Amino acid sequence: MGKEELPIQGKYTGHLGIIQNWIGAITRGEELLASGEEGIKGLEIANAIYLSVWTKNLVEIPIDANLFIDVFTIKDYVFYF
Secondary structure (H helix, E strand, O other), rough: OOOOOOOOOOOOOHHHHHHHHHHHHHHHHOOOOHHHHHHHHHHHHHHHHHHHHHHHHOOOOOHHHHHHHHOOOOOOOOOOO
C-alpha cells in the first residue's frame, strides 16, 4: 500500500487542516477529505497499540473490545512510558 496524499489547501495542512475540513463539512456542507471509516481504522490501530502495551502481549486487529474496556477501566492502573 503506497502513501496517499490528501488535497489539503489553506494555511494549515496538518491535523489542524483536517479538523478545519471536518468543521467545514458540518457547518458548510464541504466534502470531507478523509472518511469516518478511515478515522475508525486509525483509532482501531491506536487502541491495539495501547492494549498491547497494557497487557504486554501481541494483539490482533480487530481487538477484543471487551478486553480493551476491562483493561482500560482497571482502577489505579499505572502507565509506564
